[in-house]
Amino acid sequence: QKEVEQNSGPLSVPEGAIASLNCTYSDRGSQSFFWYRQYSGKSPELIMFIYSNGDKEDGRFTAQLNKASQYVSLLIRDSQPSDSATYLCAVKENYGQNFVFGPGTRLSVLP
């Protein structure tokens, strides 16, 4: 059973701080990793994807991947109250075409 694990939170950070969200996965052969943001009662929306070890930056968001440790993270710089949401980590199966989602981490950015 392929697994993706995340701390459920809530993770609370003050406005302007860096929020760090973490994810581990069990399928060592996985090659594609994604972060989705989901506001309460809404559908998930893709905010970042990463394929290679290292960092990938997009605006205030940075995704970090370490395949040896089977670990992927998302950093949100200058956190805003509008970033308060649940963040879902997803991993694409190595030998399939499907995605395995983690349970999500709820982030609360306090004004």
Added chain:
Amino acid sequence: DADVTQTPRNRITKTGKRIMLECSQTKGHDRMYWYRQDPGLGLRLIYYSFDVKDINKGEISDGYSVSRQAQAKFSLSLESAIPNQTALYFCATSPTSGRADTQYFGPGTRLTVL
């Protein structure tokens, strides 16, 4: 953004009833998926389809069936609903080429089985 639509958006039904959830998309994507979301469990894949003639079971297909009526339509049926099928259901699509790893989700259907 109404590229992926789901009907109904909310449904309350009773144990033993047959329910159909419908998904339509105007994105022209070949791949379509049905997920359910439960608190603390994230999204779990029920069924997926890579084209009209291709239907595959996901992680939790028991108690569900699907129909891919056209490229744009993918329906999920609960033949005899039970209370533990109460959940939020999402349809998603993805392209075959280009950004094939990107999934686009519909707005969700909240289903309650009494």
